[in-house]
Amino acid sequence: RKEVEQDPGPFNVPEGATVAFNCTYSNSASQSFFWYRQDCRKEPKLLMSVYSSGNEDGRFTAQLNRASQYISLLIRDSKLSDSATYLCVVNVIGGYQKVTFGIGTKLQVIP
Amino acid sequence: SAVISQKPSRDICQRGTSLTIQCQVDSQVTMMFWYRQQPGQSLTLIATANQGSEATYESGFVIDKFPISRPNLTFSTLTVSNMSPEDSSIYLCSVVRDRAYEQYFGPGTRLTVT
Numbered sequence: 244r245k246e247v248e249q250d251p252g253p254f255n256v257p258e259g260a261t262v263a264f265n266c267t268y269s270n271s272a273s274q275s276f277f278w279y280r281q282d283c284r285k286e287p288k289l290l291m292s293v294y295s296s297g298n299e300d301g302r303f304t305a306q307l308n309r310a311s312q313y314i315s316l317l318i319r320d321s322k323l324s325d326s327a328t329y330l331c332v333v334n335v336i337g338g339y340q341k342v343t344f345g346i347g348t349k350l351q352v353i354p
Numbered sequence: 355s356a357v358i359s360q361k362p363s364r365d366i367c368q369r370g371t372s373l374t375i376q377c378q379v380d381s382q383v384t385m386m387f388w389y390r391q392q393p394g395q396s397l398t399l400i401a402t403a404n405q406g407s408e409a410t411y412e413s414g415f416v417i418d419k420f421p422i423s424r425p426n427l428t429f430s431t432l433t434v435s436n437m438s439p440e441d442s443s444i445y446l447c448s449v450v451r452d453r454a455y456e457q458y459f460g461p462g463t464r465l466t467v468t
Contacts, residue, residue: 277456277457285462286446289355292456342457345396346395347396
């Protein structure tokens, strides 16, 4: 089983739709979680951290479910500019930090 | 966040040669990392660049192939040695500034080995 798994998509959704991505992780010692956005031929950029209580930033909501070992990202009222690949990142932090990126989920928002 | 620059932005190199990539940050950072992203793949961590000591390499990556320097808290280099076409990839540096462990990436270096 991969350490971090994501559905690579693509997810093709119309403008204004709500779309959700899930990401599962295998290491129960994982302690911090993030969603990154990567546009084509660009570097990944931090979208949001994922807190245990869940967090929201405008149209974006991130949730963490430790019992089932997954995190989710919900995008409401999709915009054309949301088209990108969304990367799930999981950290195990101790004396040595281990960072694992998922393969990413590609989103295409269609006019 | 952090402002990170990388040089070169891209290069085409012949097999058997070496390329050194530079990563410069606009302020001191705690941790710096080097990643590789091959076409259609996600990011793979190569190593953690430690200031004043040897880098910590991930499984599958060795110092002889990817020597790393980090002379201070704002600068690091990654060398890709004795290159082969399989080394064609995007190489990215990233930094972590605080305990939140949020990473910020440089723009990447697109390497093609012929």
